[in-house]
Amino acid sequence: MVAIETFNLTKDFGKFRAVDGLNLKVEEGEIYGFLGPNGAGKTTTIRMLTGTMRPTFGEIRILGLDMKKSELEIKKMIGVAPEEPKIYPYLKGHEFLSFVCEIYGLDKNQANSRIRELCEAFSVDYLDKLILEMSHGMKQKLILISVLMRKPKVIFLDEPTVGLDAKSARILKMLLLKYSQEGCTIFMTTHIMEIAEKMCQRIGIINSGRLIAEGTMEQLRLLSKTTQGSLEDIFLKLTSSEDNILQIVKEL
Numbered sequence: 001m002v003a004i005e006t007f008n009l010t011k012d013f014g015k016f017r018a019v020d021g022l023n024l025k026v027e028e029g030e031i032y033g034f035l036g037p038n039g040a041g042k043t044t045t046i047r048m049l050t051g052t053m054r055p056t057f058g059e060i061r062i063l064g065l066d067m068k069k070s071e072l073e074i075k076k077m078i079g080v081a082p083e084e085p086k087i088y089p090y091l092k093g094h095e096f097l098s099f100v101c102e103i104y105g106l107d108k109n110q111a112n113s114r115i116r117e118l119c120e121a122f123s124v125d126y127l128d129k130l131i132l133e134m135s136h137g138m139k140q141k142l143i144l145i146s147v148l149m150r151k152p153k154v155i156f157l158d159e160p161t162v163g164l165d166a167k168s169a170r171i172l173k174m175l176l177l178k179y180s181q182e183g184c185t186i187f188m189t190t191h192i193m194e195i196a197e198k199m200c201q202r203i204g205i206i207n208s209g210r211l212i213a214e215g216t217m218e219q220l221r222l223l224s225k226t227t228q229g230s231l232e233d234i235f236l237k238l239t240s241s242e243d244n245i246l247q248i249v250k251e252l
């Protein structure tokens, strides 16, 4: 089954087109990496795919459901860890997790045991703190736990490893691989090419709102005519940043 599908997905901010005619197709169980330079349109795309921003035009289907008709149903099935989570600053960590359990109608005992396991895995021992008092990485882990404890069918992650210490980042990567083997679909953005190269079965590259390349590492290699080299080399070639870099460094 196709987990995420878009048709001509477009977002304008006034006269500026941030996302331009995006056609995506991500299969169930796939880990899809969505890469692009700063300001390329990744977060805007994730916002539309998760129902927090309305497209200017175009269509979105998640697990076969149309976002326009079934927004609430879709929201129940997906999990989102945004780049800059806006969560209630005056809730304590455990209050936030209970709140999430309540809105999704999770079984309390089951959820509590998942929370305990995840807290142990991510070394979260600060659920008594107010969110206001948490560092970026601490908040990031709390959000990840609130998503992972639900085991949603489709998970959207915007820069999930930013702010995480090395151990937590490693655990997250291993958990995501495990979840995908169990059928969960993962759509993630990252600027860390190594993560995308190691984890993602397919990669889409967006530049100035347009999908300029898509495929497995091998397909991207062919497309960019890069016989050897890393995803970073391929990415820089496809986004035409390579020559630029040499020039910039030369002039510094």
Ligand SMILES: Nc1ncnc2c1ncn2[C@@H]1O[C@H](COP(=O)(O)OP(=O)(O)OP(=O)(O)O)[C@@H](O)[C@H]1O
Pocket: 013, 018, 036, 037, 038, 039, 040, 041, 042, 043, 044, 045
């Ligand atoms: N609410 C908004 N109003 C106006 N312009 C916006 C808005 N949100 C995003 N943009 C613009 O849309 C473009 C895409 O932004 P977006 O946040 O999607 O990029 P991104 O690929 O996630 O970038 P980064 O890698 O830096 O996080 C940028 O030019 C940004 O300034």
